[in-house]
Amino acid sequence: MSGKSFLDQLKKEFSGKITGENLTALDPWIEVSPDGLVEVCEFLKNDPAAQFDLLNCISGVDYLEPDPKKAAKTGWEPHTEVVYHLSSTVKKHTLVLKVILPRWKDDVPGQLPEVPTVSHVWRTADWHEREVYDLSGVHFIGHPDLRRILCCEDWVGHPLRKDYEMPLEYHGIRGR
Amino acid sequence: MPLQLDDPRVVEFDVRTDEMLVNMGPQHPSTHGVLRLVLRTDGEIVSEVEPHIGYLHRCAEKIGENLTPRQWIPYTDRMDYLAAMNMNLGWSLVVEKLLHYELPEKARHLRVIISEMGRIASHLVGMGAYGLDLGTFSPFLYAFREREKILDLFEEACGARLTYSYLTPGGATADLPGGWLQKCAAFLDQFEPMIEEYHALLTSNSIFIKRCAGIGVMPADMAISYGCTGPVLRGSGVDHDLRRDGEERVTEMYEGYAFEIIVQKNGHYPKDHNYPAIPPEAVLGDCWHRFYVRMLEIVQSIDIVRQGFEFYSQAKDSWGEPIKLTTKLPKGEAYLETEAPRGQMGFYIVSDGGSIPWRVRARSSSFCNLSVTHALCKNVLLADVPAIVGSLDIVMGEIDR
Structure with a gap:
C-alpha cells in the first residue's frame, strides 16, 4: 500500500483532521491536525492494511530564522514541526506524519506549543516525547511523566530551538 | 519475570524489610557506561527500576546544525563507539539519499565488508561484557583477543582504531590497502573455529544458563511497542531485519548477498546445528535468546564478508569519492534507518538548501532498547538486574548523543 492510498483512506475516515500532504517528497508525509493525531495514530496502528506497529522516531524541528535579513528568503512562516516516523514489522512499509504547531502557544513567548501524547499507542513515544520536550520544547498533553531526559532537571531553555541562547554559566561552570 | 511465592529462588518473601532506594550507577561496572538506575528494593527483590540518562549528552544534534554533513562524520563515530563504522554508514546513506x-x-x-566486520567486533564486546556482567572474566579476554585483530585490520584501512570516520557520504575516504582482503580472509579462517570456544565458555555453561535462561522475558508485542530493534527484537522471535526489510537504499546494498535472518522458527535458529541446542529452561524472548541471536549473527556476518570478497575483487569501478565539504544540499528532508549491531540506527536530515543542514536528528537503537528495562525489571532479584540490562547490550554514547 502506498502513501497515496493511505492518504485517501485517512481523508475518508478523518475528514478535516488531515490538513496537508506531500507525496512527492523523498519520504512522503501527511500532515495531521493536533486534535486528530491520537485518532489517526490509533487507526494506523490497528487497521489491518496499515499495521504501523513500530514508532521509529519522533523529532521536533524548529523553523525560525533568527537573522532578519535571511528570514525574508526562507519561504516559510516561523513554526515548529513534530515529525513521526512510523513503520510496520508485518507489512514492512513506512509512513511519515507531521504535526505543525505555532512556535509558542497563543503566540505568547515562553508558552510551549501543545500536542497530545501518543505514549499510550506506542510505548516508545514515552521517552521520545520526553526528549522532544527537553530539546525542542513541545508540551505533550497527557504524557504520564513529562520530565527532561537528556539535560539536567534544572536546565533553562530548550537547546534545539533556533532562538536558544547558550547560558553564560551553569552552577559556577563557565559556558563560553 | 514476576516471581511467585513458591519460586525456589525466593527465600525472602516471608522476610519483610523496609523498602530501600538504591542508586546503581552512574559509576558502576555493569551499567556499560554512565547509566544511573534507581532501584526500589525490598531485601533482594527489586520492585521497580527507573533509569536516568543524559550523563554523556554532548549535544551532537545541536553541533550538527553548525557543520556540513562530512564534518559531522566524526561525531557519529562517538555515538556508538563500539560500532563506529556502522554509525558512519547510517549517516552517509541518509546524506546520499538526500x-x-x-x-x-x-x-x-567495500561498505558491506567493513560494516559486517564492525558488527562482528561489536558483538564480540557485547558477548564479553555480558560475561563480565554475570561474573565471569575469561570470555571478555577471549573476545578482546579476536576484536583486537579486527581493530588492526581497521587501523590498516583507515588509520584509526576506534573512531574511524572511514565511510563518508560519497563512498569511503580511501580504498582498502593492497593485501587487506587476504589478511581479512586469513583472520576469518582463524576466527571461525574459535566461536566454539565462546559457546563452551558461555552459551552451554550451566551457570550461565541459570543466570539468564527464563530471566527478563520480553514477549514480541512488548518488544515492538517499546520500539526495541536489532538482536533484542529478533531474540523475541520477530522476523525483522532492515538488511532485508529496510528501505531500498539499505536493501540494495545487500543485493546479491545470500543470508538468513537470525530468528527462531519452529524451535530452531537458522544454521544452528554446529552450535549448542536451546536449553529447556530458555523461553523465547529471555536474556539467553538475545545473547544467542548475537552469537549466531557473528557467524552470519562472517559468511556475508566472505561473499563480499568475491564481489569486491570483481568490481571494476571506483571505491567512490567523498563529497565536497561545501556541497549544497537540496531543499528537503530525508530519514533513513540502517541495521546497526545494536538495532535500527536512524538519521534524519532537514535541509533549507544550504551546505549546512537545518536540522539533524539521530534515532538511537540503544535509547529505545533501554526504555524497556522499566517494564522488564519488575519484581526480579537484585542480581537479575545486571543480567537483564546487560542482555540489551546498550552503549551510553549512543543513548545520550
Whole structure:
C-alpha cells in the first residue's frame, strides 16, 4: 500500500483532521491536525492494511530564522514541526506524519506549543516525547511523566530551538 | 519475570524489610557506561527500576546544525563507539539519499565488508561484557583477543582504531590497502573455529544458563511497542531485519548477498546445528535468546564478508569519492534507518538548501532498547538486574548523543 492510498483512506475516515500532504517528497508525509493525531495514530496502528506497529522516531524541528535579513528568503512562516516516523514489522512499509504547531502557544513567548501524547499507542513515544520536550520544547498533553531526559532537571531553555541562547554559566561552570 | 511465592529462588518473601532506594550507577561496572538506575528494593527483590540518562549528552544534534554533513562524520563515530563504522554508514546513506547520489559498485561492497566486520567486533564486546556482567572474566579476554585483530585490520584501512570516520557520504575516504582482503580472509579462517570456544565458555555453561535462561522475558508485542530493534527484537522471535526489510537504499546494498535472518522458527535458529541446542529452561524472548541471536549473527556476518570478497575483487569501478565539504544540499528532508549491531540506527536530515543542514536528528537503537528495562525489571532479584540490562547490550554514547 502506498502513501497515496493511505492518504485517501485517512481523508475518508478523518475528514478535516488531515490538513496537508506531500507525496512527492523523498519520504512522503501527511500532515495531521493536533486534535486528530491520537485518532489517526490509533487507526494506523490497528487497521489491518496499515499495521504501523513500530514508532521509529519522533523529532521536533524548529523553523525560525533568527537573522532578519535571511528570514525574508526562507519561504516559510516561523513554526515548529513534530515529525513521526512510523513503520510496520508485518507489512514492512513506512509512513511519515507531521504535526505543525505555532512556535509558542497563543503566540505568547515562553508558552510551549501543545500536542497530545501518543505514549499510550506506542510505548516508545514515552521517552521520545520526553526528549522532544527537553530539546525542542513541545508540551505533550497527557504524557504520564513529562520530565527532561537528556539535560539536567534544572536546565533553562530548550537547546534545539533556533532562538536558544547558550547560558553564560551553569552552577559556577563557565559556558563560553 | 514476576516471581511467585513458591519460586525456589525466593527465600525472602516471608522476610519483610523496609523498602530501600538504591542508586546503581552512574559509576558502576555493569551499567556499560554512565547509566544511573534507581532501584526500589525490598531485601533482594527489586520492585521497580527507573533509569536516568543524559550523563554523556554532548549535544551532537545541536553541533550538527553548525557543520556540513562530512564534518559531522566524526561525531557519529562517538555515538556508538563500539560500532563506529556502522554509525558512519547510517549517516552517509541518509546524506546520499538526500543528494540522490548513486554509489559505485565497488564502494557498495567495500561498505558491506567493513560494516559486517564492525558488527562482528561489536558483538564480540557485547558477548564479553555480558560475561563480565554475570561474573565471569575469561570470555571478555577471549573476545578482546579476536576484536583486537579486527581493530588492526581497521587501523590498516583507515588509520584509526576506534573512531574511524572511514565511510563518508560519497563512498569511503580511501580504498582498502593492497593485501587487506587476504589478511581479512586469513583472520576469518582463524576466527571461525574459535566461536566454539565462546559457546563452551558461555552459551552451554550451566551457570550461565541459570543466570539468564527464563530471566527478563520480553514477549514480541512488548518488544515492538517499546520500539526495541536489532538482536533484542529478533531474540523475541520477530522476523525483522532492515538488511532485508529496510528501505531500498539499505536493501540494495545487500543485493546479491545470500543470508538468513537470525530468528527462531519452529524451535530452531537458522544454521544452528554446529552450535549448542536451546536449553529447556530458555523461553523465547529471555536474556539467553538475545545473547544467542548475537552469537549466531557473528557467524552470519562472517559468511556475508566472505561473499563480499568475491564481489569486491570483481568490481571494476571506483571505491567512490567523498563529497565536497561545501556541497549544497537540496531543499528537503530525508530519514533513513540502517541495521546497526545494536538495532535500527536512524538519521534524519532537514535541509533549507544550504551546505549546512537545518536540522539533524539521530534515532538511537540503544535509547529505545533501554526504555524497556522499566517494564522488564519488575519484581526480579537484585542480581537479575545486571543480567537483564546487560542482555540489551546498550552503549551510553549512543543513548545520550
